[in-house]
Amino acid sequence: MTGGVSPLSGSPSHAGAPSLAFHAVTVRYPQREVAALSNVTLHAQPGCVTAVVGPNGSGKSSLVRALLRRVPLAGGHIELDGVNIAQSTARDLAQQVAIVPQREEPVMPLSVREFVLLGRHPRRSAFGGPSADDRAHVLSALDRAGILDAVDRRTDSLSGGEWQRVRIARALAQDTRVLVLDEPTTFLDIAHEMAVFELVDTLAREGRTVLLVSHQLNLVARFAEHIVLLDKGQVAAAGTVDDVMRGDVLEAVYDWPLVVTRDPAIGVPALLPLRGRGRSR
Numbered sequence: 001m002t003g004g005v006s007p008l009s010g011s012p013s014h015a016g017a018p019s020l021a022f023h024a025v026t027v028r029y030p031q032r033e034v035a036a037l038s039n040v041t042l043h044a045q046p047g048c049v050t051a052v053v054g055p056n057g058s059g060k061s062s063l064v065r066a067l068l069r070r071v072p073l074a075g076g077h078i079e080l081d082g083v084n085i086a087q088s089t090a091r092d093l094a095q096q097v098a099i100v101p102q103r104e105e106p107v108m109p110l111s112v113r114e115f116v117l118l119g120r121h122p123r124r125s126a127f128g129g130p131s132a133d134d135r136a137h138v139l140s141a142l143d144r145a146g147i148l149d150a151v152d153r154r155t156d157s158l159s160g161g162e163w164q165r166v167r168i169a170r171a172l173a174q175d176t177r178v179l180v181l182d183e184p185t186t187f188l189d190i191a192h193e194m195a196v197f198e199l200v201d202t203l204a205r206e207g208r209t210v211l212l213v214s215h216q217l218n219l220v221a222r223f224a225e226h227i228v229l230l231d232k233g234q235v236a237a238a239g240t241v242d243d244v245m246r247g248d249v250l251e252a253v254y255d256w257p258l259v260v261t262r263d264p265a266i267g268v269p270a271l272l273p274l275r276g277r278g279r280s281r
């Protein structure tokens with residue numbers, strides 16, 4: 001698929017991926033009275049897409065930072081297949097979980113190939129250069145992310161959407177059984193956005209555990225099996241698409257008038273935000 005994301009290449013070898021569980025996780029930032037996350041419990045199972053949604057500031061990225069261990073937990077713990085990640089080394093964790101963070105700037109002038117090769121770091125020995133296998137993973141990841149043609153470009157020359165797909169490729173090159181993506185379709189046009197959702201779906205079908213943070217509720221309704229809705233650092237609703245994509249639930253959390261209807265073509269719930277309060281359409 002030229003310029004898109006190829007869901008077809010790559011090996012379906014991730015059967016038995018670990019489940020990812022947040023147990024009563026609380027996160028506080030310094031100088032902030034209100035906790036960013038309070039007692040959040042959620043489970044992401046292998047073989048399906050679990051989506052985390054919620055308004056700006058509801059705590060979605062704080063969940064991802066907690067998993068990356070960039071913020072300390074003020075309470076609770078995070079498990080992979082029942083094992084507390086606090087017991088894992090950084091290398092062990094990076095061999096199991098790949099994360100596409102929400103924001104990241106190209107910090108060094110690297111080629112795209114060199115940048116995606118960073119994803120192989122947890123799997124390489126401390127000595128010697130990248131193996132043929134590492135190089136093959138880089139090309140395959142770029143192909144799956146639909147950005148192979150940029151392999152020899154510099155990261156600081158890419159458009160926002162190209163950079164986004166290169167970052168996804170780095171996570172794919174890590175070749176983990178758990179994948180966490182924090183708003184991966186920011187900056188992407190409709191075709192590339194759909195291609196990323198299709199890819200996320202395929203990665204889950206191959207057996208991976210996929211946790212997806214997104215503001216795209218209508219696409220989440222089409223691609224996720226399980227949705228967790230955060231509000232002010234707490235779980236406001238969790239369950240199937242039909243459990244969470246309800247007008248009363250979403251209107252209360254987003255504090256905006258909306259209707260939830262059904263997509264006539266595919267039957268899934270479809271969210272229609274209404275014009276400002278008091279307007280008629």
Ligand SMILES: Nc1ncnc2c1ncn2[C@@H]1O[C@H](COP(=O)(O)OP(=O)(O)OP(=O)(O)O)[C@@H](O)[C@H]1O
Nearest residue numbers: 029030032036054055056057058059060061062063
């Ligand atoms: N480094 C930080 N220091 C202090 N407060 C922070 C920090 N990072 C996030 N917060 C606060 O924690 C809360 C949750 O932020 P978080 O980034 O997790 O929300 P989010 O749901 O990902 O938001 P968005 O949809 O806007 O990306 C917000 O009130 C935010 O202002």
